[in-house]
Structures are given as C-alpha cells and as structure tokens.
Amino acid sequence: MSESPRMYHNPRCSKSRAALALLRERGIEPEIVEYLKTPPDRTALEDLIAMLGVSPRNLLRTSEAAYRELGLADAELPDERIIQAMVDHPKLIERPIVIHGGQARIGRPPERVLEIV
Numbered sequence: 590m591s592e593s594p595r596m597y598h599n600p601r602c603s604k605s606r607a608a609l610a611l612l613r614e615r616g617i618e619p620e621i622v623e624y625l626k627t628p629p630d631r632t633a634l635e636d637l638i639a640m641l642g643v644s645p646r647n648l649l650r651t652s653e654a655a656y657r658e659l660g661l662a663d664a665e666l667p668d669e670r671i672i673q674a675m676v677d678h679p680k681l682i683e684r685p686i687v688i689h690g691g692q693a694r695i696g697r698p699p700e701r702v703l704e705i706v
Contacts, residue, residue, distance in 0.1 A: 592689075592690075593617070593618060593619055593620050593689075594612070594617065594619040594620070594687050594688060594689035594702075594705070594706050595619060595620045595622060595687070595688045595689070596608070596609065596612070596619040596620070596621050596622065596685055596686070596687045596688075596702075597622050597624040597629070597637075597682070597684060597685060597686040597687075597688075598621050598622065598623055598624070598684065598685050599623065599624065599625055599684045599685070600623065602684050602685065604684065604685060604696055604697055604698075604699055605684050605685035605696065607696075607699040608685045608687065608696035608699035608702045609621070609685070610699075611699055611700065611702065611703060612687070612702065612703075612706065615703070615706070617706055619687065624679055624682060624684070625679055625680060628676070628679035628682075629676075629679070629682075630676065631672060631673070631676050634672055634675055634676060634682075635672065637686065637688070637693055638672070640688060640691065640692055640693035641686070641693045641694070641695065644668065645668045645671040645672050645675070646668075646671055647683075648675065648682060648683050648695075649661060649671065649674075649675070649681055649682075649683065650680070650681050650682065650683050650684075653678075653680055653681050655674070655678045655680060655681055656681060659674050659678070661674055661681075683695050683697065684696070685699070685702070687702040687705065687706065689705045689706050690705060692705045693705070
C-alpha cells in the first residue's frame with residue numbers, strides 16, 4: 590500500500606473541509622497537518638512550492654489582512670521575501686494543499702486534490 594497523502598488543512602476553511610471530505614469518501618485518510626498550529630518551516634515551504642510547480646506568489650492568500658499590511662501586492666518583491674512572509678504569517682498560505690507521491694495540489698476547487706491520490 591502506498592503512503593498516505595499529507596494534507597495542509599485549516600478546519601475553519603470550507604474548501605479545506607470539502608477536500609478532506611472528498612478524500613474520506615474515497616476511503617483515503619490523509620495525515621493532517623493543521624498548518625496554523627504547526628506551520629511549515631522555510632525548507633518545507635520551498636519544497637511545497639517546488640512540488641506545486643508554482644511561484645511563491647501563487648501560494649499567497651491575497652484576501653488576508655497581512656497581505657495588505659506587509660505590502661505583498663508589490664510585483665517587484667523577490668520570492669525570498671514572499672516565502673519569508675508565509676513562514677512568519679502562515680495564514681497567508683493558500684489552503685488546502687495535499688501532497689502525495691512527490692506531487693502536490695492546491696484544493697481550489699477541492700476536486701483538484703483527487704488528481705494525485
């Protein structure tokens with residue numbers, strides 16, 4: 590049997606709950622990481638970005654107050670600054686994210702996580 594997927598989850602987020610329900614409906618019980626309680630460090634975040642195949646900016650939640658307060662809308666900001674902002678303020682990390690088999694997907698829409706499990 591293959592390793593269980595890992596899910597970066599926020600139980601207060603409807604999309605995150607929907608993605609978890611989709612997995613469970615298929616008999617898949619992921620390892621759940623409540624990333625607001627146990628945030629990824631810089632290395633884990635960089636690995637996640639690489640697995641997603643996106644720029645750090647694509648992982649930002651632009652609706653969060655910290656996004657505006659930290660001036661993250663500035664298109665000239667280097668990736669390094671964006672990653673550090675997510676390390677310092679994990680609420681800025683888009684959710685949910687499922688990792689499985691060396692791949693990752695952002696569950697927006699939630700069905701996207703089914704592409705890799």
